[in-house]
Amino acid sequence: MRFTFVTLFPQLMEGYFSASILGRALETDRFRIDFVNPRDYSSNRYKKVDEAMVGGGAGMLMSPQPLADALESVRDASHRAHVIFLSPVGKPFRQHDAARLAVQEEHLVLVAGRYEGIDERVIEAYADEVFSVGDAVLTGGELPALMVCDAVARLLPGVLGNADSLAEESFEASLLEAPSFTKPDEFRGREIISEFLKGNHSKIAAIKNRMALSKTKYFRPDLYQRAKAKA
Numbered sequence: 001m002r003f004t005f006v007t008l009f010p011q012l013m014e015g016y017f018s019a020s021i022l023g024r025a026l027e028t029d030r031f032r033i034d035f036v037n038p039r040d041y042s043s044n045r046y047k048k049v050d051e052a053m054v055g056g057g058a059g060m061l062m063s064p065q066p067l068a069d070a071l072e073s074v075r076d077a078s079h080r081a082h083v084i085f086l087s088p089v090g091k092p093f094r095q096h097d098a099a100r101l102a103v104q105e106e107h108l109v110l111v112a113g114r115y116e117g118i119d120e121r122v123i124e125a126y127a128d129e130v131f132s133v134g135d136a137v138l139t140g141g142e143l144p145a146l147m148v149c150d151a152v153a154r155l156l157p158g159v160l161g162n163a164d165s166l167a168e169e170s171f172e173a174s175l176l177e178a179p180s181f182t183k184p185d186e187f188r189g190r191e192i193i194s195e196f197l198k199g200n201h202s203k204i205a206a207i208k209n210r211m212a213l214s215k216t217k218y219f220r221p222d223l224y225q226r227a228k229a230k231a
Contacts (some may be wrong), residue, residue: 002032007112010035025159038066059116083109086144090130098151112141174227176216178208
């Protein structure tokens with residue numbers, strides 16, 4: 001799979017892929033990344049990419065021409081490009097979206113806005129999907145774009161060292177992942193559940209399921225109700 005980041009600040013994102021799981025996967029060609037900077041497409045002699053909002057309003061917007069031309073260049077080079085805008089007004093990005101994109105798409109184009117946002121006409125003309133990663137406003141869309149890339153890329157074949165770990169993660173079956181423990185058996189007065197130490201995997205699985213239900217009910221009652229409806 002290929003990920004193209006459309007951003008005014010590629011230098012903020014490049015370092016994320018320099019190490020760890022995604023860094024190794026990139027080195028072994030499990031996926032590819034590239035960056036497109038709308039500033040390179042600005043028709044303004046000073047490479048200006050922002051304008052005041054028509055009708056008033058605080059702050060500036062990304063102007064349509066540089067971004068539209070940048071996206072045109074990506075689509076001209078790749079007919080499989082699936083363009084995603086990151087915006088607080090988009091639909092919530094969920095694990096099932098990551099799974100769908102990992103299976104169905106070959107080239108994700110992740111558009112990171114800046115300033116007070118993007119001229120709506122560009123979104124209307126080029127967006128295949130618009131996602132929000134949470135009910136918060138950030139200084140730019142680079143972090144949300146990296147989040148979507150990370151969530152999708154780790155589902156690609158060969159990216160994770162142990163693919164079996166995907167089966168028990170949070171949000172599978174609409175539940176949060178059960179609490180996990182490691183050595184030592186006792187740490188600062190807190191002990192691991194004794195049944196976890198006995199090697200009875202069916203009992204451990206049953207305990208983990210109950211813990212996942214309890215954790216989900218406490219932290220995410222919305223997911224808990226969804227899990228109950230599926231049961």
